[in-house]
Amino acid sequence: MFEEIWKEFQREISEEQAFSLSLLMAFSWHYGEWQDDFGLDIGSGAMVSQGSLIESIKGIQGYDVREAFSRLSERINWQMVEQEAVQRLLKKMIDCFVWYGKKGEDPREVFALILDLMGRDGKCVLTPPGVRRVIVELLGPRKAKHLASSCCGGAGLGLELWDYLRLRNPEISFCGEEQSRELCDVANLYSYAYGVSAGEIVERDVLTIPEERERQRYDMIVMDVPRGRNVTELCQSTDPRLYGFTKRNIYADWIFIQDALYRLSEHGSAAVIVTPGSLIRRNEVSLREQIVVNDWLEAVITFPNNLYPKDHTGRELLIFNKAKKRKGKTIFLDISGYCQRTGRNVHSLTEEGIKLVKKVFDSAEQIPGVSAVCGREEIGENAFSLKPLQYIRRTGEKEIQSGITLEEIAQIVRGSQLLKKSDIKENGAAFFINIKDIQNARLEFGQADRIQRTSSVCKAKFRISKDDILLTSKGAVLKAAIVEANPPEAYISGNITMIRVDQRKYDPYVLFEFLISEQGQIALERIQSGTTIRIISNASLQTLKVPNYDLARMKQIGGQLRRNQERYYREITEATTRFQKERGRLLDELEELT
Template sequence: MENYEIVNKDIFTWDKDDKPKLFDFVVSDPPRNLKYHGKFKKNDPMFRYGLPRQSSMEWAVVQKVIYHMKSTAKGVVIGSKGMLVRSYEDEIRAAIVEDDLIECVITLPENLYENTGIGTEVMILNPQKPAERKGGILFINAQDYRERLNSYQHALTDEGTKKILEAYHHNIIEEGFSKFVPIEEMAKYDYRLNPVEYIEFESLKNHFDQTIPLGDIVEITRGVNVTKKELESLEKDGEYYYLNIRNIDDGDINYEDAIRTRPRSGDWLKRYSIQPGDILLTAKGWETKAALVGDDFRDSFISSNLTRIRVDSSKYNPYILLEFLRSEVGKRMLESIQTGTTITLINNKQLSRMEVPVYSKSMMDEIGGSIKKNQTTYKEKVKDAEQQYEGKRAELMMRLGLDNSKK
């Protein structure tokens, strides 16, 4: 590039007498989690799709790129997964999507930037889409096409680069990799632009002959948010356990480390308590874990880091559902609807839309009953083994004169 100019300035300041410079091609790769310390103006023509938040600037940058594009130009914005899914930005996303300006969204492998595991998303803007792209967006999921560049970062493989270019330039649709989604379909997803959600979710759904939305068979409730100070005031004479992420083990609930609390208000008992057959799902964190509330449960409330899935037993077996959520297919489905950049979250609205496999009631009763029996047998044998271990250990310690029971 021979003709260029480098300018160091606040890109969101403007002079009302100045006309915007328009370009044939505009590219922006802003720092992740960038905050703006100035003040956005409501009447700024740059933000005709909506005033962005100062704490999250990616959609301010997207609108900045659009503002400087010629009618025949293309724009590229590189951002995070959060840019594609944050709920408080859905109105801006919706306005730009409905204006049919987004041609393609590409998910690249994580850790492409040194010393950060944050994923990378590429958004291509094009006011003059080809006919086959009008009224929708091409989504591409290339997150698995990575190779280790060095100890600190990955790189996109040559194969991944080739597949992306072929899909984009030749409109290739491939299950598990690329998919064209009409705008009216995106409206059902609150204009979320996560390629993994549209591509991976559909591909996984096709594993089963018949599926049903999770929301049709369960009631989904996020736990109660309590500050540390409030929790301390509620601990005195607490009769209920306050369950958090750390209390969810591999398919089971560990009550021993949970804080004891009293209900802050009368509606806690109905809204945030647990009962046998409930499934508790971690709503935040890198790894999603699920556990079933058994018959030996203890009176508890769930924190806001947990989601309670209350299964309608006349429609589905909770043991079958738990095993599905813990399976590889179930985990990948949950990953496809996660949001967040540094801390992942599961949105309950999206969770309710997740499809689960349909089985006959007789099959669920039979297999669900066997799973429950198997779990009960396992716990009993573990308990017996622990007792035998402690008994034998006590005997050996006594022979060594290390028994502390006698003084």
């Protein structure tokens, strides 16, 4: 019913205006319900106006709430609201709210619906309901006196958790923090609707270095890191949250994570939602090492893609606990397959997925393809990657008993990204290899771009040689090829990674066969970042473990693999030639019949 009114509203006024006005109307109704009266005098043809709305809540206790209501009302173009069509819709909205009241609907659900309608169009980013439920299920049973919701938006996530926690501790305080003044005002109204008495909503930018006097200790913190703000920031040596971090730059998501840990009490817990890059990015490896060594990381959970409207990027949930019971252990969980479609390019978590998270989190059960429990040493061996897929074993997957890392046996080079359009020449003397030129595990030069030798990409380190293994370092599908004997002069693009094996330590054909095997593909998938476009970094490849064989026997088998492949391609060429020759002969005979 309300959604129909919302759609009609959008034909008369802007979405932002419809949002603010609907929220104020809902709050006026909510406050009036408490007073056994709607609050608005709508009889005798009276109009809904800024004055009538403010008058409807004049008896409310709480200066911050009244100020928030007033500021939101000032964002509305009241001349537009006076139009007959808008007034008609406002009265339909009032009837809708009265009907909700008679049905016994919780006013908080109406607030949530208005926020959800705004979020569906990507105008404000809300934590999806299923993700909120997971966090409440995991943190709700714990004790807390002071709860903070950082980057709170409309405060839906934090308030749901607060509502659950107060069952055990009615005196629990709530603090919502948000950079946007408008969203602070929205959160103020929402927290009032929830009945928060001991709490506040403050305007705060997490990226600003906090002063010591601002540091408060919370028993629990929840945070959905704003994706649009995840940019590279200059690292400030004076920032106490980044103590021991020596890099010049830092991605903002790790400032948000460190902010939560910095303000968490010595026995506190936190839930932080981030994008996948946070878990594996090499720049912040020392910070990941800190939290693993300090034993603060309790669980990492991979969610499905497309949970957020108009945002296909996946999300990961980090659960921190500074006093966790399972010492030295971290749970890794992947529920990316537990989703259902709820709209165009929008998914939601299934009930089964939510229950599975709770079950595994409580029991620390290791389920093939779903979960793993790892110690600090194993995480350290994987360059402190926090990506669940890197630790979760698939059903039937073989574990490498004796392994060696790729950086121990090969040189890894990412291709050049400096090619200019002017460098591409039809009669160029060299080839420039890109993703499209790897077909069926073989390099195909027929459609490859040609470039002049004077191009800046024509450097020795980018030039391919016999036995080099080429991997696509970026793209939707992972491709691989091994360079055959006597290749033409060719250089690799930035979308290609070249693995040049030290043949004194390993055989290139054995390595190639491992990389294209099912086990190798799983290993490569584990170290990829990104969702739609998968990326493999050099740093991730360096830590990739491959089987460690007896060198003499490996070289013998590698030589046989090489000869087998050469014979296969030679026979394909000969068979193709025979086919084309015979086809031509038969077509000539057919031509003679006419």
